[in-house]
Amino acid sequence: MIVKDVMNRTSIKHYENDYIEDVAKRIIARGDEGGLVYNERDELTGCFTYKDLLKGIVEKGETLLHVCTRHYKLVNENSVIEEVHFEKNDVCPVTNRNADITGFITKSDYLKAIAKTTKIERNRLDAIFNSAHNGILSIDLEGQITAINPPAEKMALVTKEEAIGKFLTDVVTPSGLLDVIRTGEGHTEKYKVGKRMYLTHRSPIYDEQRLIGAVGVFQDISEIEIVSSELDSVKQLMNEMDTIISHSSDGICIVNAEGEMIKKNHKFGELYFGGLHEARRREDFLTIIGHVVKKGEPYNAIEPGTDGDNSLIITANPVKNATGCVERIVMSVKDMTEIDHLRQQLEKTQGVLKNIQNEKRGTSFVATSKKMKKIVDQAMQLAKVDVTILLTGEKGVGKETIANRIQMASLRKDKPFIKVDCDAISEEQMAYELFGYEIGACPEAPESEKKGLFEQADGGTILLDEIGRIPLPLQVKLLRVLQEQQLSRVGAIESRKINVRIIATTSQNLEALVATQKFREDLYFRINVIPIMLPALRERPEDIPDLVQLYADLFAVRYKKRIQLTEEMMRAFVHHEWPGNIRELVYVLEKIYATLSENRLTEEWLLDFLENGSSHKSTIEQSITVNKVIPLKQAVAELERQLIEKAGETEISYRQIAKVLEVSPSTIIRKVKKREAHH
Amino acid sequence: MTRLKAMLTPASIAIVGASNNYHQNTGRVIVNLQKSNYSGKLYLVNPKHEKISGMTCYPSLSDIKAEVDLVCVVVPYLKVADIVKECVEKKVKAVVIISAGFSESGQAGIERENELKKIVENSDTMLYGPNAPGFYHFAENWGISFSPRFDPKQFKAGSVGLISHGGSLGRAVLDANEKGVGFSYWLSPGNEVDISLSDCFQLLLEDESTKVIIFIIEGIRDEETFFRLLHEAYLKGKSVIFFSIGHSEISRRAVAKHLGHHENYAFPLDLITHPGLLKVDSLNEIVSVSWLIDTYKMPKGNRTVIFSWAGAISIYLTDLCEKYDINLPPISEKLEEQLKSVTKVDKEFMNPIDLTTAVYNDLDILTQGLDLICESGEFDNIIIPFPFQVDYENEILSRHLVKKMSERRNLFIPIFMTQGYSDELALEILKDAQYPFFFDEQVAVKSLGLFLKHKKIR
Known part of the structure; x- marks a missing residue:
C-alpha cells in the first residue's frame, strides 16, 4: 500500500x-x-x-x-x-x-x-503458514508454543489447540528452539526422529532489539536423502556402464529411434564399419534400426566380418519407454573368430574325454533320471559336510559307487578310505577285524596285536557295507565310536581316541531288524540321521539306455567287438525288471560281449536270455552235464569250484553264496581259502 | 561340564566401552544390567569418562584391582583385539563381544576375527561373539543385552532353551515369554569365533531345567558334533526343535553378510531324520510346540479326542489329525450313552464328538459334556475348537476349560477358529490362565503331533 x-x-x-x-x-x-x-x-x-x-x-x-x-x-x-x-x-x-x-x-x-495491510499481510502469512509443506513452530521467551502449522501438527502428532501454550518439549522431542531463545542466535541442523530425517532452520524473533521468541522451520528430508543416495548410485552405475561399454571386446552402440548414434565404443566402429563394406553397412544399419523400431522386437543375425574370413553376431535390442514405444536401441557386434576356434577345440576335447571316461570304469556313473540326479546332487552336497551317512537300497543299485563318490568329493579324500564288507566277515571274526585286538586277546594269534579296520581308517573314512550284519554286541562298540569318538581293541583296558567318518550301507530293512531286536534302536537312530535311499533300477528306467550304452562301449573296447544294439533291443533292456539292478545289467552286457561273436546278437536271443539266462531258474538236470570221466574227487572239487564261481556271479557275499548253496558261510570261506592256497 | 557355565555365573562383570549415552548400545548394556537382578559386582571401563551415572569408570581393565569374571566389550571393532589381549592377561573367564565389524563385514573383518581367535587360543579365556547380541539367564532374571526393550524382572523361567543366530528371530520367539512360555536360557554366540553353537547345545544338554532346545540358525559349522549332541539330547529325553534359514541363493549371500557364515550351501535339512528332532516350518510352530512341552512336560499318551459342538469344524480337525498322525480312538459305549443322556440328543456319538447346537438351548451340556470326557479316562489329549464368535457359549466353555486345565489330568488344545478379530472374553480368560491356546488350526494340530513325538527313549 x-x-x-x-x-x-x-x-x-x-x-x-x-x-x-x-x-x-x-x-x-x-x-x-x-x-x-x-x-x-x-x-x-x-x-x-x-x-x-x-x-x-x-x-x-x-x-x-x-x-x-x-x-x-x-x-x-x-x-x-x-x-x-x-x-x-x-x-x-x-x-x-x-x-x-x-x-x-x-x-x-x-x-x-x-492496520489494513497488516491484516492482509497476516492473512497471507497465515495462508503460507498453513499451506507450507514445511513444519513451522514458534515459541515465546518462556518456551511456550505460540504458533504451529498443520504439517508441524502432523509431525508432532498434536493439534494446534493442544499445542499452543504448552512448553516446547512437552510437545516435540527436538529442543533446539530453546537454545535459540537462550542465545538469540539461529542455526540450521539435521536431526533424526525415529527413522525419519529432518532438516531444520531455527531463527530468533526480535521486536526491534528485543528478543521475543524463536521460530523453527523443519522439513522431512528422508525421501530426499534416499533419492540423493539413489542418484549417487545411478551416477556410479552410469560410470560403470561407460567403463564396461568402452572396454568391452564386443562392439556396442546405442542409438535413438531415429537412428542417431548416442553412444558407441571404439570396437563397434572397428568391427562393424571398418573395412571395405562401409557404405553398405551404413545402409544395413539403418534397416536394422528401422526394423527394430517398427516391430519392437530384438534383431539377431550373423554376417560376414569386415575382413571377410571371420563372422559377426549382430544383435539389436529395443529399449522401450513406459508406453511401450521403442526409445533406444542397443546394438552389439561380436566377433566369432575366437569362439569358433574354441568350439572346435571343445568338440575335440569332448571326444577325447569320453573315451577316457569310458575306459575308467567305476568312476563313471549314470544319472539321467530326475530321481537319480537329485540323489547325486544331495550326495555331493553332503560329501563336503563331515557327517555320517546311511545309504539304503536293494542289492546292485550302486550304493558302493555313491559311497566312493562321496569319499572322493569329501574333505577326507586324501585320507585313508577303508571298505568293510560286513557280509564277508564271519561274526566271530568281526570284532577282531573291526576293532583290532591286544596281545593275548585273539585265540588264533595269541602272540600278536592288531590294528582294527577302524584304526586303519583313522582320520579318514570307513565304508561299512551291509551294516545290518554287524552282530548286536559289536553295535554297542560302534555306537561308542559314533557318539564318543572312542574305540577299544578287543582285550584292551583303555580306549583310544578315533576320528573316522562313517558311511554305512544296507540292503536290509533296518527298521524291521530293530523291530525283531536284531539291530539296536539307538544305533539305528544315530546312523539314520542322514539316510540316502537309492531307487531300484526298475524305478528309474530312464537311466537304462545310458547305462546300457556306457557298459556296451566299455565292453566293446575290452572284448574288441562291435555289437549293434537295435532300438528293439534297447526297449527289451528298458522293460526288463532287473531284480539284480545295475549289477545284473552289467553282468548281462558282459556276458553278451564275452560270449557272442560279432553281429550274432538278435532280439529273440536277447529276450530269451533276459527271460531265462540271467535269472538262474534252470533245473538241476540241465545245469550239470557230464561229458568226460575223471576221478570223482577231482570232479567234486571242480564242481564245487564251478558252483561257487557261478553263485558268485549273482551273489555278492560269501554269506549269500553259502545261502544259495545251502551250506554254512565258513564252509565257503574255507573252500575258497584252500583253493587260493593251492594256486 | 561345559566351559560355558562360567559365562553364566560370573561374580563380577566389567563393561568395556561403557558410556553415558543410554540411547546407544554402549549405554544400554549398563542400563539393562542395572534393571536386572544381577547381584554380582559391576565395573565400567572407558578412559573418556570418570563417572557414569555416579558409578566409577575405570580408564582400563587393568586398573580394576579385583578379579573380573565376565567382560562385555562394546568398543569399536578396531580396539577389540587389544581389549581381548588385556582380558587374557587379566585371566578373565569369559569375554562377550557385542561389537560388530568382523567376518560379516568382508575380508578385513575376517582377518580381524582370525586375530581374535589367535589371542584366545590356548588361553583360559573363552570368547563369545563377536557380533553377539548377548544372552539371557531367565532363572536369575538378568542378561547381557543392548536391546531398548529389556525387562529382566518380568522373565518367566521355564524349560525352553533357545539358541539363535542373530538377535531378531530369537527375540521374536522370546516375546512368547509374556504368553507364559517359560525359558531357561537364550544364547546367541554371534560369529562363533570361540564359543560355538555346539558349546551352547552342550550347556543346555547339561542344564537340568531345560527340556526342549530350540535352534534358529543360519548354518551349522560342525554337523557331526551337532548330530552327536542331538542323539545325546534324545537319550536324555530332551527334544530339539530345529529351524534353519538361508536356503535360497540370495538368502545365502545375506547370511554371509549377517554372521560371516561364508558356506555357499545350506545344509539339506530335509534329509535329516532323527526321532529327537522336531521339524517345524514357522516361528508359530516353534513357540507352539515349546509351549506344550513347557506346560505339559511329557505326553500322557496318544489317545486324542475332538470335543466340539460344531459339526464341520470337528470333521475338518479330524482330517488334520489324520494328516499329522494323531490317533483318534473310538469312544466307549458307556461314554456314548452318557453323552446321549446329557445332551438329550438322540444320535450316535463318535470321536470327533459333535454335541450339536443343542448347546445353544442349554449351556450345561457343554460343561457336563467336557466333564464326562475328562472323567471317562478314555483320552489323554482333548482338542477343543472355539468355532466362531458366539460370546456366551465360548465364554462358558473357556471358564470351564481353565478349571479343567488346572486339574492337569488331560492335555488341552483350545483352538480359536474365527477369522475375525479374536477379542472375545473367552480368549482373555485363557490368556490369563497362561495355558497353551492356538489361533491356527494347522499349527495347533501339527504341534500336538510333534509334542506326542517328544518322549524318552525306551
Missing part, C-alpha cells in the same frame, strides 16, 4: 491568517482531520490537525498562524506506507513526482492503512 491510496487528496488551502474557528467549521463540514497551511504567496508554510485547532481555541489564539506546525516533512505520494515517518508531527504534506502538493496524510490515516 502506498501513500496515495490512503492520503487526503485535497486542493483546499488554509491560510495563516484564517481564523481558527472558521477553519474548524470547515474541516468538520468536510470530515477532515487536519489540513495544510499556506501564506499569502501560496507557499506551504505548515500543517495542522484538529488537535492544533482545539489547542488554539483553548489558548484563545486567533489565526492558524498561531497553532500550525511549521516543521513538517514532505512525503511522496508513491512512498510505501510503512516507510512514512511522522516523527513529532501528526500530519505530513504529500507531494507528487513533480513536487506539487497533492494533499496530506494524518497519523490516523497511516494507522488505518497499517
Whole structure:
C-alpha cells in the first residue's frame, strides 16, 4: 500500500491568517482531520490537525498562524506506507513526482492503512503458514508454543489447540528452539526422529532489539536423502556402464529411434564399419534400426566380418519407454573368430574325454533320471559336510559307487578310505577285524596285536557295507565310536581316541531288524540321521539306455567287438525288471560281449536270455552235464569250484553264496581259502 | 561340564566401552544390567569418562584391582583385539563381544576375527561373539543385552532353551515369554569365533531345567558334533526343535553378510531324520510346540479326542489329525450313552464328538459334556475348537476349560477358529490362565503331533 491510496487528496488551502474557528467549521463540514497551511504567496508554510485547532481555541489564539506546525516533512505520494515517518508531527504534506502538493496524510490515516495491510499481510502469512509443506513452530521467551502449522501438527502428532501454550518439549522431542531463545542466535541442523530425517532452520524473533521468541522451520528430508543416495548410485552405475561399454571386446552402440548414434565404443566402429563394406553397412544399419523400431522386437543375425574370413553376431535390442514405444536401441557386434576356434577345440576335447571316461570304469556313473540326479546332487552336497551317512537300497543299485563318490568329493579324500564288507566277515571274526585286538586277546594269534579296520581308517573314512550284519554286541562298540569318538581293541583296558567318518550301507530293512531286536534302536537312530535311499533300477528306467550304452562301449573296447544294439533291443533292456539292478545289467552286457561273436546278437536271443539266462531258474538236470570221466574227487572239487564261481556271479557275499548253496558261510570261506592256497 | 557355565555365573562383570549415552548400545548394556537382578559386582571401563551415572569408570581393565569374571566389550571393532589381549592377561573367564565389524563385514573383518581367535587360543579365556547380541539367564532374571526393550524382572523361567543366530528371530520367539512360555536360557554366540553353537547345545544338554532346545540358525559349522549332541539330547529325553534359514541363493549371500557364515550351501535339512528332532516350518510352530512341552512336560499318551459342538469344524480337525498322525480312538459305549443322556440328543456319538447346537438351548451340556470326557479316562489329549464368535457359549466353555486345565489330568488344545478379530472374553480368560491356546488350526494340530513325538527313549 502506498501513500496515495490512503492520503487526503485535497486542493483546499488554509491560510495563516484564517481564523481558527472558521477553519474548524470547515474541516468538520468536510470530515477532515487536519489540513495544510499556506501564506499569502501560496507557499506551504505548515500543517495542522484538529488537535492544533482545539489547542488554539483553548489558548484563545486567533489565526492558524498561531497553532500550525511549521516543521513538517514532505512525503511522496508513491512512498510505501510503512516507510512514512511522522516523527513529532501528526500530519505530513504529500507531494507528487513533480513536487506539487497533492494533499496530506494524518497519523490516523497511516494507522488505518497499517492496520489494513497488516491484516492482509497476516492473512497471507497465515495462508503460507498453513499451506507450507514445511513444519513451522514458534515459541515465546518462556518456551511456550505460540504458533504451529498443520504439517508441524502432523509431525508432532498434536493439534494446534493442544499445542499452543504448552512448553516446547512437552510437545516435540527436538529442543533446539530453546537454545535459540537462550542465545538469540539461529542455526540450521539435521536431526533424526525415529527413522525419519529432518532438516531444520531455527531463527530468533526480535521486536526491534528485543528478543521475543524463536521460530523453527523443519522439513522431512528422508525421501530426499534416499533419492540423493539413489542418484549417487545411478551416477556410479552410469560410470560403470561407460567403463564396461568402452572396454568391452564386443562392439556396442546405442542409438535413438531415429537412428542417431548416442553412444558407441571404439570396437563397434572397428568391427562393424571398418573395412571395405562401409557404405553398405551404413545402409544395413539403418534397416536394422528401422526394423527394430517398427516391430519392437530384438534383431539377431550373423554376417560376414569386415575382413571377410571371420563372422559377426549382430544383435539389436529395443529399449522401450513406459508406453511401450521403442526409445533406444542397443546394438552389439561380436566377433566369432575366437569362439569358433574354441568350439572346435571343445568338440575335440569332448571326444577325447569320453573315451577316457569310458575306459575308467567305476568312476563313471549314470544319472539321467530326475530321481537319480537329485540323489547325486544331495550326495555331493553332503560329501563336503563331515557327517555320517546311511545309504539304503536293494542289492546292485550302486550304493558302493555313491559311497566312493562321496569319499572322493569329501574333505577326507586324501585320507585313508577303508571298505568293510560286513557280509564277508564271519561274526566271530568281526570284532577282531573291526576293532583290532591286544596281545593275548585273539585265540588264533595269541602272540600278536592288531590294528582294527577302524584304526586303519583313522582320520579318514570307513565304508561299512551291509551294516545290518554287524552282530548286536559289536553295535554297542560302534555306537561308542559314533557318539564318543572312542574305540577299544578287543582285550584292551583303555580306549583310544578315533576320528573316522562313517558311511554305512544296507540292503536290509533296518527298521524291521530293530523291530525283531536284531539291530539296536539307538544305533539305528544315530546312523539314520542322514539316510540316502537309492531307487531300484526298475524305478528309474530312464537311466537304462545310458547305462546300457556306457557298459556296451566299455565292453566293446575290452572284448574288441562291435555289437549293434537295435532300438528293439534297447526297449527289451528298458522293460526288463532287473531284480539284480545295475549289477545284473552289467553282468548281462558282459556276458553278451564275452560270449557272442560279432553281429550274432538278435532280439529273440536277447529276450530269451533276459527271460531265462540271467535269472538262474534252470533245473538241476540241465545245469550239470557230464561229458568226460575223471576221478570223482577231482570232479567234486571242480564242481564245487564251478558252483561257487557261478553263485558268485549273482551273489555278492560269501554269506549269500553259502545261502544259495545251502551250506554254512565258513564252509565257503574255507573252500575258497584252500583253493587260493593251492594256486 | 561345559566351559560355558562360567559365562553364566560370573561374580563380577566389567563393561568395556561403557558410556553415558543410554540411547546407544554402549549405554544400554549398563542400563539393562542395572534393571536386572544381577547381584554380582559391576565395573565400567572407558578412559573418556570418570563417572557414569555416579558409578566409577575405570580408564582400563587393568586398573580394576579385583578379579573380573565376565567382560562385555562394546568398543569399536578396531580396539577389540587389544581389549581381548588385556582380558587374557587379566585371566578373565569369559569375554562377550557385542561389537560388530568382523567376518560379516568382508575380508578385513575376517582377518580381524582370525586375530581374535589367535589371542584366545590356548588361553583360559573363552570368547563369545563377536557380533553377539548377548544372552539371557531367565532363572536369575538378568542378561547381557543392548536391546531398548529389556525387562529382566518380568522373565518367566521355564524349560525352553533357545539358541539363535542373530538377535531378531530369537527375540521374536522370546516375546512368547509374556504368553507364559517359560525359558531357561537364550544364547546367541554371534560369529562363533570361540564359543560355538555346539558349546551352547552342550550347556543346555547339561542344564537340568531345560527340556526342549530350540535352534534358529543360519548354518551349522560342525554337523557331526551337532548330530552327536542331538542323539545325546534324545537319550536324555530332551527334544530339539530345529529351524534353519538361508536356503535360497540370495538368502545365502545375506547370511554371509549377517554372521560371516561364508558356506555357499545350506545344509539339506530335509534329509535329516532323527526321532529327537522336531521339524517345524514357522516361528508359530516353534513357540507352539515349546509351549506344550513347557506346560505339559511329557505326553500322557496318544489317545486324542475332538470335543466340539460344531459339526464341520470337528470333521475338518479330524482330517488334520489324520494328516499329522494323531490317533483318534473310538469312544466307549458307556461314554456314548452318557453323552446321549446329557445332551438329550438322540444320535450316535463318535470321536470327533459333535454335541450339536443343542448347546445353544442349554449351556450345561457343554460343561457336563467336557466333564464326562475328562472323567471317562478314555483320552489323554482333548482338542477343543472355539468355532466362531458366539460370546456366551465360548465364554462358558473357556471358564470351564481353565478349571479343567488346572486339574492337569488331560492335555488341552483350545483352538480359536474365527477369522475375525479374536477379542472375545473367552480368549482373555485363557490368556490369563497362561495355558497353551492356538489361533491356527494347522499349527495347533501339527504341534500336538510333534509334542506326542517328544518322549524318552525306551
